[in-house]
Amino acid sequence: MKPPPEKYTKEIIINKLIESCLNFDAKIFKPYLQSEIVTTDTPDKKRFYWFFQKMLLSEKDNSIEPMSFKIEKVHWEKDEDVKYYNLYDSVHKYSRLSLRIKETENQIYLETMPF
Numbered sequence: 001m002k003p004p005p006e007k008y009t010k011e012i013i014i015n016k017l018i019e020s021c022l023n024f025d026a027k028i029f030k031p032y033l034q035s036e037i038v039t040t041d042t043p044d045k046k047r048f049y050w051f052f053q054k055m056l057l058s059e060k061d062n063s064i065e066p067m068s069f070k071i072e073k074v075h076w077e078k079d080e081d082v083k084y085y086n087l088y089d090s091v092h093k094y095s096r097l098s099l100r101i102k103e104t105e106n107q108i109y110l111e112t113m114p115f
Contacts, residue, residue, distance in 0.1 A: 008032055008035045008037070010037065010103060010108055012032065013032045013035060013037070013038060013108055014101075014103075014108070016028055016029050016032045017029050017032070017085070017099070017110075018069055018085070020056070021056065021067075021069060021085070021087045021097060021099075022067055022069055022087070024056045024057065024059060024060035025056065026049060026052050026053035026056050029052070030049060033045050033048065033049055033110075037106055037107050037108055038107075038108050038110065039107060039108070039109050039110070040109070040110045040111070041100075041109075041110070041111040041112070048110065048112070051112055052112060055097055055112060056097070059087065059096045059097050062096065063087075063089035063092075063096045064089045064090050064091045064092075065089065065090065066089075066090055067087055067088065067089055067090075067096075068087075068088045068090075069085065069086070069087055069088070070085075070086050070088065070095075071083050071084070071085055071086075072084045072086055079102065081102050081103060081104060082100060082101065082102045083101050083102075083103075084098055084099070084100055084101070084113075085098070085099040085101050086098050086099075097113075098112075098113040099111065099112060099113065100112075100113055
């Protein structure tokens with residue numbers, strides 16, 4: 001039995017996010033998205049989930065496996081706490097999916113990048 005969403009740690013939530021991306025399956029991440037420590041750039045988590053799900057389906061159709069996942073800092077980002085979680089396929093130079101993540105002591109902020 002899974003613990004209630006408020007009991008998920010940041011590490012568990014981030015690991016499930018990565019697993020969800022690598023498997024192109026938003027359902028893996030859905031219960032973790034409901035945690036109180038997760039916030040998003042969308043008006044509500046339902047909209048974030050809907051968009052995240054569509055992005056993963058699109059990437060599955062437009063990527064060549066195997067996939068790899070990199071956590072990167074970018075030079076243009078002014079906020080020191082922000083990292084980019086990027087999903088790459090085996091052919092393209094640029095990431096197929098990019099998530100802007102800000103972790104603080106007790107919160108995870110998720111933002112989907114437009115392309």
